[in-house]
Amino acid sequence: MSVRDVLSPFAAWKHLFRDPVSIKDPFNREASERYRGFHQNDIEKCIGCGTCEAICQNGAIDMLPVSGVDGVQTRPGDSGLRPRIDYGRCCWCALCVDVCMTGSLSMSNAYKWVEADPDKFRYIPGVDKKHWDDYEHGYRRPEGHRLNAPERIEMPELEPGERIDSFAEIVGGYSVEQARLEADRCVTCGICVATCPTHMPIPEYISAVRDGDYEAGLKLLYDSNPFSQICGKICTRRCETTCAASHEGDPIAIRWLKRHITEQVPFERYRAIIGEPAAATGHSVAIVGAGPAGMTTAFDLARLGHKVHVYEAQSHAGGMTRYGIPEYRLPFDTIQREIDLIVSMGVEMHYNTRIGADISMAQLQQDHDAVVLSIGLWLGRSTRVPGSDHRNVYKAVDLLRRIRDGEQLQAPKSMVVIGGGNVAMDIARSMARLQQQQHGQIAITLTALEDKSHFLADPVEIKESIEEQVTILDSRGPQECMVDDQDNLLGLRTWRVHSIFDENGRFAPSYDDGDEMVHEGEWVVEAIGQMSDVAILGDELTEKLDWNRGRIQVDEDGRTSESWLWSAGDMVRGPDVVHAVADGHRTARSIHAHLSALDKQENA
């Protein structure tokens, strides 16, 4: 202790004549650019998946319906719910922002909110207007900062070089580890369920993959879709288009995970997991056509204890999955196992039995309590352009059926495919394989009316077609199948498409005849749509039924105007496996209700 210790403290007085460092106007001070203040939500971007609610450790977030506000409504891919945040709970950790699947949620740098009424601290950002809605600064999820992996686990596939000369299955299937990682990406929001035509419990079975509980997963699958193995390979997977993860990354590979479950459970266990059918009810149902819709109906009804007879014109069941989809996408044994499983529920199959020829509808009506018509779309549509009646102009469905039936087609050296849907891709790729096998080279041109961004085919199919050396030309309208003097097909002449639909949205393509191309091809294959072969119904029944634009008119349960006859599947809904399955369920439920009502009447 010294004199210095007494005098030194007085140095503090030097601050007397300095300006105070206080903030002049603390009431209007802006927080930093990254400040985590009050929430903002772009409600048009938001899909109401509730992931923010799931991660909030404070239980501060509720999902509330806001239908009708600014065009928000419940529709596929959008639950119509929006997060409401309770500021009596929030801790501004911004995990909700970090995890937000669409990037719609963010935080402004506003931070002042004083209220006398404690119940007012709840609001739906973006819906309940706040002055910070338009704040420019605030916390946004930093680039690259993700709490769940945005990229899909790559599916092992055959390389184009390996696959092009064989019909071996391209997709290899996930390993357990890969599947677990992919399943791990799912946030279990359940937005996809509404989009799936048959409303499979997608989050639940993905959870089963995550937990490695495959038997529980299989049970979930087969309770909602008896074509799970097939759908695991070729489903059109509407669900993935609405997957929450698709907004800022790849959607979850829902289809592959489904496939993974079916692959992980030994087939011998399937039957035990699915369970025994109910006791026989004594009712009998006839189903015409052993496609997905018919077989789903059969499966459901058989499990409920009804006796089911399936009449199939072909030698094998499976319908279009058996005869319309190339083997490299869907091997035969998968179909066969699926059918065996359904048959094992007590369904009686009548193969090679053609309605009209081998048995009449009237007979079916007489022998059974209900009849389901699910004969699919087996007749290819024609472009009807000049020359399309040439012998070397084929329908894609016919060709595919012949290939799948085992017929050894002699592939042409070159050919043109008309159409931009999955069937067009299927035939192009199948023929490419045959060309490679037989000629060692591929010369296939595919022309479609639509431009590339509006192709109906699955993008993966298009990508793989190009990999397999199929030349794809978009916006080409077919004008003529050119035939030379010797009646040999030369190829297809096309014009460029201006627009496909007129102002009223009707199909009326307009062309630019200045942009003409000729695509050389020994064959031309039309893959522009299919029709149902309703001739088998017979005149009398055709007369009785109500029709709608060439399709049988059914009510929402698939019942026709005849009380004993239902109709389901592609012939009613258009071509799609999973829709057919959904239709099958619906029809089965309707029939079951009908049969139960009959029982009640009898008992009464």
Next chain:
Amino acid sequence: MMQSLYDRLKDRFNLGEFTGRRADLAFVTVSREQLRPLLLHLRDLEGFTHLVLLTAVDWIEDDTFQLTYLLNDRARARDIGVRLMLPRDDTQMDSIHDLWPTAATYQRELREMFGIDFPDSPRVNEDFILEGWVDIPPYRREFDTLRFARETYPERPGRETHDPATYMKQQLYPDGEDNG
């Protein structure tokens, strides 16, 4: 480093399971009789002079409490966690406050939050953190804090939420099937 220590002490103190976590951290299980000799040995001969913490883990499914005595040897920059399994129905343990006076505080906390008694530990029965607590010791696994909070402290009403999948089902396909 830790493995060799374990090998040396294993037979002498009849040590149980050894878990090496890092090069400088390992956990070892010991029986109740051997705890005190082991701690003394570690403290006085092996250089583990610093009691880092003493706490418990409730393995309710095995019906045991795990007591963890974590010791630090600063000179050699290593830690050892001594685990002791205590049956849940006989929650009494020997106090070590005479080895480290500060252990008395940890033991008071364990008494209060887990209901593990340390007879003879100074002031072990005094209120430590809680005051007027009449339920089961809160750190035990069977104590459900959310349920307790809901029953005791009313929340602000007016909260409701919807599960997206269920809500979409109600709105879009209430019968279980849509017609699209």
Next chain:
Amino acid sequence: MAEYPDRSQYPAHLPDGSCDIDLSSGKYLKLWQGPNHPGITGNMSVELTVCGDEVVEGRTHVGYLHRGFEKLMERRTFIQCFPIVCRICVPEPDFNEYCYAAAVEELAGVEVPEKANWIRTLILEMGRVNSYLMYLGGQAGAFGQGVIGQWTTYARDLMLDRFEELTGARIYHMFILPGGVRDDLPEGFDQRMEETLREIESTLADVHDTMFRNAVFKKRAMGLGRVDPAWVDEYGVTGPVARAAGVAKDVRSDQPYLVYRELDLEPVIAHESDAYARADVRRRDLLMSVDLIRQVLARMPRKGPVMATLPNVLHWKIPRGETYVRGECSRGEYGYYLVTDGSGYPRRVNVRGPSYTHAMALLEKLIVNVNISDVAGLLVSLHTYPPEIER
């Protein structure tokens, strides 16, 4: 100068540690300090038995801030625990974030990117600066010198501004996630940080003149609350309190974590072991932290990711295991003991805060024979923070 406690004139301790004091004799008075007592750091209380101006016995009472973090974490997923841990310590929350994140990363086997470790070090040192600044104000305030607190709190506010622009929050930064840190440094951060550090250094020079070279302060603080080096192990003393007693205990150099191995640092020690020495150790440690911040900014890599790829945090499960992760916070050794059982939730988390030993057993030992005027000064000189004790 106060000698080591001489209890000969007071009743002896009973074997259970309590003291048989006959309050009805009129010789003694029970005096409660806290919880709403300006001299008490945070929300805790000290129950004093005084005889005249002298404390005969003191007992720390905590639990006023008990929220049951360790219980709450058992019902939160690993990512959900992340926002809650920082609430355990307000003046220096980042240590909780770091220790928790490091423990989770270790058990889950997550590799943290190099750059994230540098940013974490930066944040921890910034937090240490804040904590020490607040301490200095508090220590002077406890002896009745308010002006130091004015200056240091202002300096701390400047550092909070840097925190705000880096982490997006003032107090609870919630920036160190398991797997890395949230974001990179903002543009121009280095320069603004340098300005702030200069301001802090000039504040510290003022503080040195006015507080440390102050006859009255010396008179009050020197000799107050002497910690015997032998107590360091007995009472689990860590951090500046141990270093002021001449024990160079500093986790940063004993068991270097993050990037401390690559930084130049030397534990600051003193030998007097009284309140003044502790304050001085902290002041010098603060200057070292300022230097460490400069080192980090000068040497850290500027490119690369700041966050490891995590599995989907919504259902993140960690295999069974247990670990203990420690760090050197401004008050001493901070550590997390984490036990996992293979589920998506921690089985048990135990937070080891330095105040746990300092404010309980050590304080109760030191407080005997202290003048009641010095109770606040003594308590502050241990730099305790009650939520670490009760969580």
Next chain:
Amino acid sequence: MKDELDKRLDNQPDGPERRGSLKDIPVREELLPRWVKGPEGQEYVVEPLQDYFCQAGPTVQTPAYTRIIEDLFNWARAESLWILGFGTGCGAIEMRPLMTPRFDAYRYGIQWRPTPRQANLFVISGYLSVKTLKRAIRSYEQMQNPKYVVGLGSCTINGGMYWDSYNTIKRLDDYLPVDLYITGCMPRPEALLQGFDDLKKLIRAGKAEGANHYAEHFDWYKANQKRVIKDWDMPDYSW
């Protein structure tokens, strides 16, 4: 001793019920009800969990002056907010910047007082554990009418991040009359200043009558407080 206590408790009208609620719970010995002999030889049950509670209520204090004087007082009350220096939770840390150069709340007539007798504004800085709630109620009751309460942070509104904690209250307004809430976790000093500014407006308008509200609904508040505070034992003064 315990058996006898049980027996005697059973003879009380609500004895079995009271004992039943405590029976299987490991309550500390000193918190159990016990029999005590009074100075004149009479015996009575002491129940430490309830008995230390003061039942006397505050009274409503009406503004007894003419309107213009009351307005003057309200203006003075608004411009002279003396905050009780009781940091009940983590929000207390943002008080320091307010007291110090950066935000300097003294400019706005806001000061801190160490004793509740002299303070007229109680800032509940965040969550209240049951143990602190007891002291906070004591402090509040020691303050003089008119007095104001500001709830700071989410946890005073609806529990905040401690919504599932067994030891913190969720709704401050169940236990004390609250004039204003400032949301945030924790609210910045600027938000606090805004809150105090809003409080001033309330006071000037004569709308901040929490103390009288407390007196009027004393029984309701006490019932709520008693529901969560089981042990009313406390030092005679607490600061």
Next chain:
Amino acid sequence: MQFEWIMVPYSLLTLFIVVNYGLLLTALMQKIGARVGRRHGIPIWQNYVDLIKNYGIRSSITHGVMFYLGPVFRLTGGVGLLLFVPTLYGSEMFSNLSFAGDLILALYFIFFGSLGMALGAGESGHPHSAIGVSRGLSQVTTAELPFALAVFAIALQYQTLSVTEIVAAQQGSVWNWTLFTNPLAVAAAMLSFLGSMMRPPFDVVLAPQEIPIGPPTEYHSSYLALMQTNRVIFPIAKIVVYMNLFFGGAATWPVFFLKVFLIYFFSLFVGVVFPRFRVEQSVRWFLVWALPLGIAAILVV
């Protein structure tokens, strides 16, 4: 000097001026102190608002008669001290009730307030109050001792006990001030002044960090308002005594304001930069440093 009724309104006028000046001056001092802390501090009129506020508190509780009388005694001490010494030298209006032996009375009044406060605070029943009172009494006693000695010294020096006469003796030139004629006495008195202004390093009586806030702990509402009023009057009254005894008094209000400000500022100047002594340390300090000065002052005379 004869008592005349006109002195009553004159005295009240003095009181009015001093109260207002005190309110502003204490606020100004706070602002200056705040400046050292690098901030603005309270508005200059804040003390008025606080005063009105405290009178406007609706409820109050009492711990007994003495609890109520404490602030009254304290105020009496302040007002008494002010009124029995001349505020302005040579002004009939502002010479108040000063009379020949007023120096002794002034000393008495300086103590009177503290004693009253001690009785009142003691009755509040709060241990912090009690501790504060015991600290206050021991410190005030030792702190006033040098002052008393200094007063004794200058009483000897000027051979009078009348403040007015002491002031008169200092007129003419600055060099006539006691400050220069008897610097030792002034030094002793100024050290004592530090001890009585409740600022560090001698504010152990209030010591918010130790015994918040000592004797007035339990005081509130109008009791507190009374004490606040006293707190602006008493220091100024005391400074008036100092000014008259040591710094040549003041003949006009501007001089008065300036001198009071400077003397008041002295306590602030020291107070802002130091922590506080413990009570036994400050007692020892006064005994070691201030008391010998006072004795020396007497010896010199």
